[in-house]
Each structure stands twice: as structure tokens, then as C-alpha cells.
Amino acid sequence: MSQQKSKPSPYSEEMQLVGESEVVAYLQEHTDFFASNSTLLAELEVPHRSGGAVSLIERQVEQLRRENSRLQNEINTLLHVARENDSLSESMHRLTLDLLECEDSGGVVASLYESLRDHFGIEQVVVLLPHEENRETHDAFEQMLHDSVPFCGQLEEQQREVLFGEEMEHGASVALLPLGEFGKQGLIALGSSDAQHYHDKMGTHFLVQLSALVSTALLHCGNRQHQE
Numbered sequence: 001m002s003q004q005k006s007k008p009s010p011y012s013e014e015m016q017l018v019g020e021s022e023v024v025a026y027l028q029e030h031t032d033f034f035a036s037n038s039t040l041l042a043e044l045e046v047p048h049r050s051g052g053a054v055s056l057i058e059r060q061v062e063q064l065r066r067e068n069s070r071l072q073n074e075i076n077t078l079l080h081v082a083r084e085n086d087s088l089s090e091s092m093h094r095l096t097l098d099l100l101e102c103e104d105s106g107g108v109v110a111s112l113y114e115s116l117r118d119h120f121g122i123e124q125v126v127v128l129l130p131h132e133e134n135r136e137t138h139d140a141f142e143q144m145l146h147d148s149v150p151f152c153g154q155l156e157e158q159q160r161e162v163l164f165g166e167e168m169e170h171g172a173s174v175a176l177l178p179l180g181e182f183g184k185q186g187l188i189a190l191g192s193s194d195a196q197h198y199h200d201k202m203g204t205h206f207l208v209q210l211s212a213l214v215s216t217a218l219l220h221c222g223n224r225q226h227q228e
Helices: 018-027 038-041 056-100 104-117 132-140 159-166 205-227
Strands: 045-047 053-055 124-128 151-153 173-179 187-191
Touching: 056 104, 056 205, 104 124, 104 205, 124 159, 159 173, 159 187, 173 205, 187 205
Parallel strands: none
Antiparallel strands: 045 053, 124 187, 151 173, 173 187
């Protein structure tokens, strides 16, 4: 009696199952796969974090919405920064014109106070020039100005009171701008009640420009007085 050979089962070990990586690779190589299999696209379901399942199309729409929201937030941030930079540029231009009209250091300081408070919106401004009455205060910050770069962050309580008195409370942030090399022409102190307004990670391009502008104005006034 002859024995009939059974047909191999489609689920026999002889068949190699396609792994996830092979499916991914195939779809990456055939990006138009779902274009010719649109019915399958509509039937696919993807588990959702909140439970249940959604179709692949709905999942793609959700991802596109999130991406669109992210891009819109980035655009809004860039527009905000652009407006701030434009405002800073305009205020810097106005200050430059004011300083060109100054005839002495007193005029430079007066113009600087008015501009920084009224046009730049800075809460507290202190300008120390190397006069004898300011020597002790200036020397107290000499080490911080040694690198000739702005200092941004928080000062110790005693240092803060030396500059601003009791007008700036604990936790206030400051920016110290050296005037001239190593602050030999003086310093500008900017204060904010916001502890994070001036910090060591912020960009200092504007502060460096401001320092250079005021230093040059003071130098020109000094040269003019010597010539008279």
C-alpha cells in the first residue's frame, strides 16, 4: 500500500518568515507601495498611546499636525528675535547719534543713562568712570573685568549693594561692561530684577558693541578736551 506524501504546510519550518527589518527595507526601497495598495493603507491600524487604535492615515495626519505646530512655533520664535534685533539696532543707532554730539564725559554718561533706560528698557543703570571718588568701587570689580569681556550673572550681596544700593534685591542679575582695555576707562553696570535676564550662557554681541561704542565716545571727548 503506497503512502501519499502530504503537501507541505504553508507554516512549515521550511518557509522563512519575513522579519520586521526586511519589511522596513522593502518599504523604503518601494516608496510607492501604498499608492498601488491604497485599500491596505486604509485598513492598517496603529496602536495609540492613549489606548485603542487609529488608522495609519489618521496617524500620519496627527504627525503632520504636530510637525506643523513645531515649525510654527519656530517661525514665531524667529520673528520675535528678528523684531528684538531690529529694535536693538534702531536704539543703538539713536544712541550713536546722541554720543556724537557729546562734548565731554559728562554728556556721554547723561546720554547713556537716558538711552539705556528709555530706549533699551533697562531697569537699572550705573556708570562708573575712573574718578577718584569711584576708585574704590572700580577696584572692587577690577578682577572681574580683567579679561575685557562682559560679565553676566549674579553678584554677591555686597558687590550688588556697592553698585546699586538697595534698589536691586537678592537674586537680581547684572551685566558688567568694561570700558576700554581691562576696564581702564570705567565700567557700565546693567541690572534686572529677573534672575535669568543676564546669565553666563547668553550672547554678548550687543553688550560688546555697546561697550566699544561708549569707550570710543569717551576717548574722543578726552582727545577733544586736550586739544582745547
